[in-house]
Amino acid sequence: MDRKNKPSAIGTSSTGPQPSVSVEDGKVHASLPTGDSVVVLLYGATVVSWKSNGNENLWVSEEAKLDGSKPVRGGIPVVFPVFGPPPKDHATSALPQHGFARNSTWEYIGKSSSESGALSKGGDDAVKLDFGLDSDHLSEEAKKAWPQKFSLVYSVTLGKAGLQTMLNVNNTGEEAFDFQMLLHSYFKVGDISKVTINGLGSTTYIDKVLDAKEQQQTDPSVRITGETDRVYKSIKLDTTSILEDGQSRFDVTRDGLEDSVVWNPWIEKAKGMGDFAPKDGYKNMVCVEVGAVDGWQRLDGGERFEGGQLVKSHL
Numbered sequence: 001m002d003r004k005n006k007p008s009a010i011g012t013s014s015t016g017p018q019p020s021v022s023v024e025d026g027k028v029h030a031s032l033p034t035g036d037s038v039v040v041l042l043y044g045a046t047v048v049s050w051k052s053n054g055n056e057n058l059w060v061s062e063e064a065k066l067d068g069s070k071p072v073r074g075g076i077p078v079v080f081p082v083f084g085p086p087p088k089d090h091a092t093s094a095l096p097q098h099g100f101a102r103n104s105t106w107e108y109i110g111k112s113s114s115e116s117g118a119l120s121k122g123g124d125d126a127v128k129l130d131f132g133l134d135s136d137h138l139s140e141e142a143k144k145a146w147p148q149k150f151s152l153v154y155s156v157t158l159g160k161a162g163l164q165t166m167l168n169v170n171n172t173g174e175e176a177f178d179f180q181m182l183l184h185s186y187f188k189v190g191d192i193s194k195v196t197i198n199g200l201g202s203t204t205y206i207d208k209v210l211d212a213k214e215q216q217q218t219d220p221s222v223r224i225t226g227e228t229d230r231v232y233k234s235i236k237l238d239t240t241s242i243l244e245d246g247q248s249r250f251d252v253t254r255d256g257l258e259d260s261v262v263w264n265p266w267i268e269k270a271k272g273m274g275d276f277a278p279k280d281g282y283k284n285m286v287c288v289e290v291g292a293v294d295g296w297q298r299l300d301g302g303e304r305f306e307g308g309q310l311v312k313s314h315l
């Protein structure tokens with residue numbers, strides 16, 4: 001697939017302050033000389049923190065389980081190979097909601113980094129962390145539920161432009177398989193009543209709150225005023241922006257992906273989730289989740305797919 005927002009390759013250089021990376025307690029911490037940082041849990045390859053200019057950008061529930069007992073409620077869980085509850089009579093039917101990637105332990109493959117030495121000018125430092133998961137390293141349960149041959153590489157790059165997260169899917173077998181993927185980003189906001197989401201105007205969406213009815217986004221801005229669970233399909237613009245009080249907060253640019261889910265559980269759903277805390281935390285988060293979730297992506301044996309996002313934080 002032709003990727004419009006392809007990142008430039010990260011080279012190596014050895015002068016000036018370096019990005020630092022450490023692996024501890026099942027987490028990979030990376031920080032840039034600017035102080036910006038990212039933390040990725042090997043469980044689910046879940047990004048659980050991304051700070052820029054001293055501000056945390058991701059919402060993580062106070063009751064999120066970080067011990068591998070369940071998918072993380074917050075951060076950026078990776079959804080693969082099925083989005084939502086799997087359909088009946090489908091190759092993914094035996095999988096749990098959102099598949100197995102978010103509750104499998106990934107391998108940390110390694111890092112690559114670059115730095116310009118021009119820290120005083122902001123620099124162009126970047127650090128890229130690669131994580132892998134393949135069919136030979138799945139739980140027996142997941143292998144049985146989805147017996148396909150595949151390998152995934154998930155690359156998390158922290159740089160001047162923001163945070164980039166890209167998923168590569170490789171069919172390492174001979175038979176074709178169908179999959180969906182999504183990056184379930186929970187963005188932290190100050191007050192949901194002041195949030196508008198732009199870039200989804202004139203797009204068709206499935207409203208999961210209204211019995212999966214197909215709707216048209218006529219208003220150029222989306223406001224969250226109640227439970228929201230929408231799958232926007234084949235979005236024309238690459239970038240979906242989250243604004244607060246009319247000011248840009250995040251720009252989420254899709255790369256190789258055409259769909260995005262907008263989700264906020266609101267009062268009742270938040271109450272019903274044991275790992276959602278505080279209960280009024282729905283006021284401080286909004287999920288804008290880039291993905292390929294409308295229909296299925298078919299990969300023939302030996303084929304690859306790549307999709308992800310670049311998120312810019314304006315704080």
Ligand SMILES: O=P(O)(O)OC[C@H]1O[C@@H](O)[C@H](O)[C@@H](O)[C@@H]1O
Nearest residue numbers: 097098184208229230261263289
């Ligand atoms: O509770 P989970 O499995 O993490 O899912 C959270 C939400 O994830 C969203 O992506 C779905 O559109 C919602 O329907 C779902 O409720």
